[in-house]
Amino acid sequence: MNSLVLLIIAAAVLLIGYLTYGSWLAKQWGVDPTKETPAHTEMDGKDYVPAKAPVLMGHHFASIAGAGPINGPIQAAIFGWVPVLLWILIGGIFFGAVQDFSSIFASIRHKGKSIGHVIEQNVGAKAKKLFLLFAYLTLLLVVAAFASIVVGTFNGFTPEGQVIPANGSTATISALFIVVAIVFGALVYRKNAPLSVATVVGVIAIVACIAIGLKYPVYLSGTAWLLIVLAYIFVASVTPVWILLQPRDYLNSFLLYGMMIAAVIGVVGSHPTINLPAFTGFQGINGNSPMFPMLFITVACGAISGFHSLVGSGTTSKQLNTEKDAKLIGYGGMLIECGLAVLSLITVGVLFADGAMPSGTPTQVFATGIATMISGIGLEAAYDTAYAIIILAVSAFCLTSLDTSTRLARYMFQEFFIPEGTDPSTLTGFKKVCANSYFATLVTVAIGGLMAVGGYAKIWPLFGSANQLLAALALLAVAAWLGNIGKNNRMFLFPMIFMLVATLSALVITFIKNVKAFSAGTASFSTEGLQLIFIVLLIALAIDLAVEGCRVIFGKKKAV
Numbered sequence: 001m002n003s004l005v006l007l008i009i010a011a012a013v014l015l016i017g018y019l020t021y022g023s024w025l026a027k028q029w030g031v032d033p034t035k036e037t038p039a040h041t042e043m044d045g046k047d048y049v050p051a052k053a054p055v056l057m058g059h060h061f062a063s064i065a066g067a068g069p070i071n072g073p074i075q076a077a078i079f080g081w082v083p084v085l086l087w088i089l090i091g092g093i094f095f096g097a098v099q100d101f102s103s104i105f106a107s108i109r110h111k112g113k114s115i116g117h118v119i120e121q122n123v124g125a126k127a128k129k130l131f132l133l134f135a136y137l138t139l140l141l142v143v144a145a146f147a148s149i150v151v152g153t154f155n156g157f158t159p160e161g162q163v164i165p166a167n168g169s170t171a172t173i174s175a176l177f178i179v180v181a182i183v184f185g186a187l188v189y190r191k192n193a194p195l196s197v198a199t200v201v202g203v204i205a206i207v208a209c210i211a212i213g214l215k216y217p218v219y220l221s222g223t224a225w226l227l228i229v230l231a232y233i234f235v236a237s238v239t240p241v242w243i244l245l246q247p248r249d250y251l252n253s254f255l256l257y258g259m260m261i262a263a264v265i266g267v268v269g270s271h272p273t274i275n276l277p278a279f280t281g282f283q284g285i286n287g288n289s290p291m292f293p294m295l296f297i298t299v300a301c302g303a304i305s306g307f308h309s310l311v312g313s314g315t316t317s318k319q320l321n322t323e324k325d326a327k328l329i330g331y332g333g334m335l336i337e338c339g340l341a342v343l344s345l346i347t348v349g350v351l352f353a354d355g356a357m358p359s360g361t362p363t364q365v366f367a368t369g370i371a372t373m374i375s376g377i378g379l380e381a382a383y384d385t386a387y388a389i390i391i392l393a394v395s396a397f398c399l400t401s402l403d404t405s406t407r408l409a410r411y412m413f414q415e416f417f418i419p420e421g422t423d424p425s426t427l428t429g430f431k432k433v434c435a436n437s438y439f440a441t442l443v444t445v446a447i448g449g450l451m452a453v454g455g456y457a458k459i460w461p462l463f464g465s466a467n468q469l470l471a472a473l474a475l476l477a478v479a480a481w482l483g484n485i486g487k488n489n490r491m492f493l494f495p496m497i498f499m500l501v502a503t504l505s506a507l508v509i510t511f512i513k514n515v516k517a518f519s520a521g522t523a524s525f526s527t528e529g530l531q532l533i534f535i536v537l538l539i540a541l542a543i544d545l546a547v548e549g550c551r552v553i554f555g556k557k558k559a560v
Contacts, residue, residue: 001081001278003346004271007264010089010342014335017093022331025098028488029105033324038112038317046240048112051319052195053328058253059246059400060316061333064100064308065256066142066401067149067363068301068467069341070394071460074348074362076298078284079291081276081349085342087295091303092338095495099471101330102478102492103309107317108326115313115477116415119549122481125420127548131473132416134541135310137534138470139409141463142307143233143448146402148455151226153363153395156219166388168217170395171225175218176209177396178232181248189242202251214388229402230449236403237410237441241319245404252396259370259393260336262386263343266373274349285357293502293509297464302341304499306470307405308334314408343370363394406444413440451530458527462534465506469542472499476549483553493553500546504539511535 039050051059076084106118116135120128154171156163184202187193220228236244282291301307312330320326344362347369351358358365367390375383417434418424424435433439451459472495479492514532517523 001274001349002271003267003274003350006081006085006274006346007267007342010085011339013089014092014338017089017097018332018335021093022097022101022327025101025331025491026327028491029102029482030487031105031323031326033322035323037108037320037323039319039321042112042318045242047315048318049189049240049242049246050321051246052321053325055195055246055250056316056319056321056325057329057333058251059249059319059404060311060329061336062249062252062256062397062400063311063315063404064301064305064333064401065337065340065397066146066301066307067394067398068305068307069337070344070366070397071362072298072300072302072464073341073345074365075460076295077276077345077348077352078280078286078289078357079282079295080279081274081345082278083291083295084299084345087299088302088338088341088345091296091299092335092341094491095499096301096304096308096338096471097331097334098491098495099304099306099475099478100308100312100334101327102482103312103474104317104320104326104330105323106478106481107313108320108323109481112318113313114411114415115309115474116412117420118313118481119477119545120420122477122484123549123552127545129416130541130545130548131477132412134466134473134538134545135306135470136409136412136416137537137541138306138463138466139310139405139412140444140448140451141459141466141534142405143402143409143444144451144454145459145463146398146405147226147229147233147448147452148459149363149398150229150395150402151222151452152361153391153398154220154225154229155222156217157221163217163219165217166391168219169213169388170392171213171220172216172218173209173213173392174395174399176212177206177252178244178248180205180209181244181251184251185243185247188247202247203254206251206255210389210392213392214385226449226452229399230445233403233406234441234445237406237444238437241315245315245407246319249400249404252400255389255393255396259390260340260343262374262390263347263370266370266377267343267346269377270373272350272373272376274346274352276349276352285355290509293505296499296502297461297468297506299341300464300467302338302344304468304471304495306467306472306474307401309471309474310408310412311404314411315404347373363391366394367391406441406448409444409448410437410440413444454527458531461510462531465503465510466534466538468499469503469507469538472496472503473542473545473549475499476546476553480549480552489553500542504542507535507539511539 371386475496482489
């Protein structure tokens with residue numbers, strides 16, 4: 001299969017999906033550009049801050065992408081490129097983008113509150129508590145997985161003690177990016193500098209950061225970087241969004257878009273053949289991975305991701321300038337991520353050789369594949385630079401998702417201890433401590449950091465299941481709300497049921513695998529033991545919440 005043909009087909013399908021199904025959804029739900037959004041009605045200068053569509057798209061896309069659309073399709077390629085491609089396109093258009101768009105829309109119609117609040121208003125208070133617990137556990141997995149990935153791209157040394165130039169440069173550039181973002185935020189939001197002028201200056205500063213980083217790499221150990229990253233996400237989680245979150249994500253988005261453009265140029269210019277078989281069997285290349293449910297869990301953010309609903313209802317909805325931007329940022333942002341997932345699939349398909357998957361981490365496979373295609377169009381000398389910049393872009397994805405997920409986890413932690421309608425300043429005792437933003441962030445960072453020590457490879461399978469199950473619950477929440485206000489919610493029913501069945505099946509498979517590992521004496525409490533605890537909690541919470549929600553959706557019972 002020619003990679004260019006595959007890319008053209010995928011792009012056309014995604015564009016048609018946006019123009020047709022996305023527009024139909026907006027009409028069905030009653031998106032109204034004349035309504036004031038919470039960014040204006042609840043503006044507080046910290047979390048509720050109106051953002052122009054390009055700025056908010058930069059934040060939203062950079063936050064939701066992370067490592068998911070790169071890691072997932074590359075790992076799922078063991079089933080062949082056809083099953084993965086079909087799930088990216090079908091899942092993205094009819095599952096993932098629907099969830100992202102609807103989560104933002106439901107949130108802005110609930111004063112920018114989280115999906116947990118939507119559940120409380122439309123299912124019940126008990127369901128809200130269950131969802132907050134589930135979402136918080138999932139976010140801990142996100143923090144742990146992405147912290148491990150970021151540290152892996154910053155770690156300056158191999159196990160043998162040799163320096164890793166690409167990682168050292170990535171670390172330097174990422175640190176400089178933060179400084180540039182703070183200056184950019186101050187210019188735009190405090191000095192009222194025109195966005196166009198500030199953007200040009202910001203992009204020039206990004207190029208300068210890359211040049212400095214490539215020339216002056218910083219080499220620190222993985223342990224040192226883990227401590228630095230944890231300290232950074234603590235600070236980033238409690239500062240006003242205009243200082244760091246909005247400007248850093250906006251500027252990073254240019255790097256991320258640039259990476260995707262470079263990948264497209266590589267595919268168009270060299271259009272290599274995809275060597276990966278179209279279909280390798282229902283058990284995958286290794287013969288022990290059942291395509292159902294593992295394909296639908298492993299692709300993860302490339303097709304649908306529950307984490308997106310937390311971003312959409314946690315930070316994006318609080319910055320949405322007008323309701324008409326919800327389709328572009330929610331539905332469109334997810335389809336752009338599907339495009340990135342297709343590019344990831346192409347890279348692993350091109351590098352597949354001699355019946356074996358390419359070696360290295362998914363990030364390394366992606367960077368190698370793109371750099372190889374770029375060098376194949378007469379730019380052989382650019383291979384090392386392209387590889388380093390792609391590693392940097394992936395790291396930027398992950399770092400953005402990391403501090404966004406930490407902020408979201410802080411919201412969830414605080415919300416669990418603050419009764420609806422209660423002023424947090426009136427709380428006393430234990431609830432007052434837990435409702436404190438600094439304490440909530442500290443707990444989140446400490447637990448996530450402890451889990452990150454085990455490495456992303458041990459966390460990712462459980463994260464994938466929890467993340468997809470969270471998506472099913474988010475679909476359930478919005479379906480309940482739309483049903484209660486008399487709007488069409490039928491488009492949610494099949495995706496919701498399918499994801500519930502697939503993800504619960506995957507969690508049961510992982511549970512059995514870990515129990516067998518303990519029986520064989522090959523398991524440890526810090527990895528398999530913690531996973532077992534998480535699995536039991538996630539299954540129990542999800543089933544209970546699903547039952548509560550289905551009573552409302554199918555029983556036509558209003559929330560009380």
